[in-house]
Amino acid sequence: MAAKIDISEQGIKGGNFHRKESGYVNIKIDENESNRITLDAFSGSGINYKRLNESIINIFNNNEPVFSGTFNELVEKLYKK
DSSP states (O other), X not given: OOOOEEEEEEETTEEEEEEEXXXXXXXXXXXXXXXXXXXXXXXXXXXXXXEEEEEEEEEEETTXXXXXXXXXXXXXXXXXX
């Protein structure tokens, strides 16, 4: 399976959804730019740039990494007691 980030977004006043495929997404949450979630479907740069098998999710709180891993790893972590 190849990593794929498919985004559906809607404007602040609603309306139709707009879809697009992205390789990297940086979502800033509320007004604190140091709280964010990134999604990355690629790794490396230049000749080493390649699509991942699974996208990587990174979660930051006050610029401190809280989580880095795949969707399944995040779900597993959320379900752990």
